[in-house]
Amino acid sequence: MHHFVYIALILFIGLPFLFKMNDPALPLRGRKRDALLAMALVAFPFLVWDVAVTAAGHWSFSAKYTMGVTLINLPIEEVLFFVVVPLTGILVWETIGWLLKQ
Amino acid sequence: MTYTTLALIAAAVAVLLDLVLLRTRVLLTKRYWLFFGVMTVFFLVVNGILTALPVVEYSSHAIIGVRLYTIPIEDIAYMFALVTPTIAMYERLGRSRREGNSTT
Numbered sequence: 001m002h003h004f005v006y007i008a009l010i011l012f013i014g015l016p017f018l019f020k021m022n023d024p025a026l027p028l029r030g031r032k033r034d035a036l037l038a039m040a041l042v043a044f045p046f047l048v049w050d051v052a053v054t055a056a057g058h059w060s061f062s063a064k065y066t067m068g069v070t071l072i073n074l075p076i077e078e079v080l081f082f083v084v085v086p087l088t089g090i091l092v093w094e095t096i097g098w099l100l101k102q
Numbered sequence: 103m104t105y106t107t108l109a110l111i112a113a114a115v116a117v118l119l120d121l122v123l124l125r126t127r128v129l130l131t132k133r134y135w136l137f138f139g140v141m142t143v144f145f146l147v148v149n150g151i152l153t154a155l156p157v158v159e160y161s162s163h164a165i166i167g168v169r170l171y172t173i174p175i176e177d178i179a180y181m182f183a184l185v186t187p188t189i190a191m192y193e194r195l196g197r198s199r200r201e202g203n204s205t206t
Contacts, residue, residue, distance in 0.1 A: 006157050009148055031196060038191035046184060049108070058105045058164035065157040086188040089141060093189050096137045 005065040006077035014084035017091045026094045035090045043082035050074060050082075105164040109176040112183035120190040126197070128189050137189065138182070145181045149173045 022029050051072055053059065066075040103111075120129050128134045152158050153172040160174050168175040 005155065006152070009151060009157075013144070013148060027196075034192055034195040037195060038188050041191050042184065042188045049112075053105065053108070053164070057161050059158050059160045062155065062157050062159070065155055085184060089185045089188050090192050092140050093133075093137050093192070096133050096140065100133055100136075
């Protein structure tokens with residue numbers, strides 16, 4: 001089970017976005033293209049950075065806590081990190097906006 | 103360059119993007135800092151787990167060695183550099199549309 005630790009964290013971060021992205025109270029409902037585009041524009045440089053410094057030895061990933069599937073020389077969990085953090089970040093941003101309007 | 107240097111450069115780029123390049127100025131709003139507070143709580147939990155097990159191990163040559171629990175201090179600048187441009191881009195895309203793409 002320990003191989004699923006990092007992917008479980010990714011799901012934990014990403015699930016709020018999946019469950020609330022169509023919430024009628026949030027503008028996000030009609031702006032998912034913007035959310036995906038913002039995520040992609042930010043994820044790209046961070047992935048370039050990550051690939052470069054993983055190769056340079058700034059950090060390394062545990063074989064025990066990852067599934068062993070790699071993409072661009074990174075564990076797939078690490079690649080997904082840059083998908084779920086921006087998207088759930090946008091959900092948090094929209095939720096705070098909604099709260100401030102109440 | 104060390105992670106320390108890169109994280110600080112990335113954080114500076116994030117500020118520049120929001121205030122100057124995209125002129126979204128989310129950093130000057132109360133909404134942003136409430137958002138950042140919430141994100142920091144999530145970040146401490148998630149990165150606490152990632153660095154405690156550890157799922158991710160940092161080279162002692164890349165960081166200054168100051169840690170919050172097990173989290174290298176550099177990760178705070180990194181998180182800021184990741185989430186700030188995301189929100190600035192998202193806001194820029196929304197505002198550009200409302201302004202009929204006439205201004206950037």
